Amino acid sequence: MQEEIIISGFGGQGTLFAGQLLSYAAMEEGFHVTWIPSYGPEMRGGKARCTVIVSDVEIGSPLVRRPSAAIVLNLPSMEAFEPAIKPGGTLVVNRSLIPLQSERDDIRVIYASATDMAIELGNVRLANVICLGALVQATSVVPVTAIERALDNHLPERHRKLLGINKEALHKGVELANG
């Protein structure tokens, strides 16, 4: 088993943190995992992207040109990664910010109005966790409970009060993938 997942959006959308949650969950499930961000000169609101690879064997390349799954939180990310996903792969689209339909018929596409749903839940910054819930449910890369445990253990101290709505957001995403 190997899943290569790209999570991409603007800085502040929590792409790197969503990738870390997935990485903690994968590690605690006993998988090999790598998390690698794209990095560059620091700019508020600049592009933010990470690649997470989860595998049952030792991971060589931490980067892939064609991921097996992706979460795209903004339009430039959609344009960059929608065409790249391997056939049979999964794409989670933040419909709130991406007014496009995927043209791929060889992948599973899940549309989530994640930013709007996050605002409804009370915090715009939960869009990442909603999308992660959808991705995890759709790919079964790790059990949803492993992400919950990762939230329990790794949500930064200053955000502890948001643990409840983070889990709520995660399950909203799971429901989207089920629906």
Next chain:
Amino acid sequence: MAKELWEGNAAIAEAAIRAGLEAFYGYPITPQTEVLEHLSHRMIELGRVFLQAESEVASINMVYGAACTGVRVMTSSSSPGISLMQEGLSYIACSEVPAVVCNIMRGGPGLGNVQPAQGDYFQAVKSAGHGDYHMIVLAPSNVQEAIDLMVLAFDLADKYRTIAMLVADGAIGQMMEPAEMPPLRPLRKPEERGEWALTGARGREPNTITSLYLGAENLEVVNLRLQEKLRQIEANEVRWKEYDTEDAELLLVAFGTVGRICQTAVREARAKGVKVGLLRPVTLWPFPSARLAELAGQVQGMLVVEMNAGQMLQDVRLAVEGRCPIEFYGRMGGVIPLPDDILPELHKLEAAVGAG
């Protein structure tokens, strides 16, 4: 200790602490800054010395000063900063005091960019500063190995009273992987410092640490001693990793991040029936030349892959001495070659040498 998810730079910093780091002097530069940031709070918490210097020039000379007193000391930087340290490195090498330096390499030349690169191979392996010397150069390809080599760097620096440099690129510095930290070693006691160290001439003749030897013959004697030490290091400390080389007809040679990317290329090529193996040097100096020469008798060709224009390539050629064809694939400027890029090059080599 259980595995934890560690970012490469933080892991390198923490591993240095576990190895008994007593003092860190450094300057911020991307993509290395997290090493400095991690140490800025951990060293203070532990009551050890941390100082953000005014420049890399000052950093390496602070390291030199502390090293003269026999403490475990390091600095870290990224390519342009290492260039600024070259003077100090040369003085440290000639003075024969132990020091550890970490270079999280970025794209160059010049200000270049902050993306991962391996353009400092020549600098690390062949020209760390003026004069005749080499540093021990350790090149991890994953976070666990970065931790293990960081600890080894201190032990080797002490053992040979030399500079040990960890060279990783920005990808290893920035990525996160599960890894296990070694336990915290007790700090060296003042009385355990070398007899050569500047600790105050109490009840003994004064010690002097210098890199100045006036008179050609005097300096030649020093150089001969340094060379003898380097031969010992070459005899004892060559390290490398091999993957699928037993029956290999083709060999990939790559280090650091590219080394691990080539592991994937080997796996994918093997799935298509190509009998390819990988040799990944772990010490860039001393270089695993003897093993490469041996493999040159076994394989029909080699492909060297680097994130530079072909620097380690020269050492592979020197090791192989024409015994088999050697091809090269390199990317520069911070571009990371991926398995998809390497496989076609491998197929080209396969076709050229008629393997399989």
Next chain:
Amino acid sequence: MATIDIPADMELVYQRPESLTPAHTHYCPGCTHGIIHRLIAEVLDELGLRERTIGIAPVGCSVLAYYYFNFDMAEAAHGRAPAMATGMKRTNPDKVVFTYQGDGDLAAIGTAEIVHSANRGELFTTIFVNNAIYGMTGGQMAPTTLPGQVSTSCPSGRDVELAGFPMHMAELLGGLPGTAYVTRQAVFDVRGIRRTKKALTTAFRAQLAGLGFTMVEVLSTCNTNWHMSVLGALEWAKDKMVGYYPLGDTKVSDAVRAMLEEK
């Protein structure tokens, strides 16, 4: 150090300080480095610090100072002695650390290191020997060469339009909050030598008390590269150098003042 049997009817009035080795120095006849070395050695002996002192020699005429001082010493890269001293003192706060630097070393190539060490209040002492010329390389213009002063790299005299103005390091460092004691002295006559020794004592005592960065700038001569007689150089220095570089303290912190009053 070898002990000498002194006849009962005689009194020992002069001897080599224990902090100096018996080596003959390589300094030119008439050079004031020898005086300054001896003053440092006397002060360290008197304060009982020889066995816990680490000195750092610069690049310049005093590059071989470690042959003459009888305690642990290191030799720095050009201008980097303050960075080395920082590395040493921070890891060895119980040691007495000093740098011995010339004007090219401290005021040109090593400006960043000395300014930042002083500003951080590093707890070492710098002895800054200012003779307004590069001696070891054969008499080129220094950052402290006086306007109009001739050197091999300003053969018609220092032109401030071309080469800028001489650096007043004691004034510059004295203005930094991290410094405890900064002074400028001269060793051109007995009175100056005595005052320099007193200043060195104050600097090392302030270091021992952890009061901040300390520097003693010592105006010095270079009769060889000034192309003067020994006495002529001393006269020129008193006449011209002191006019440009006023003697005296540029910084005595309240803590240092209190330390001095306590005595």
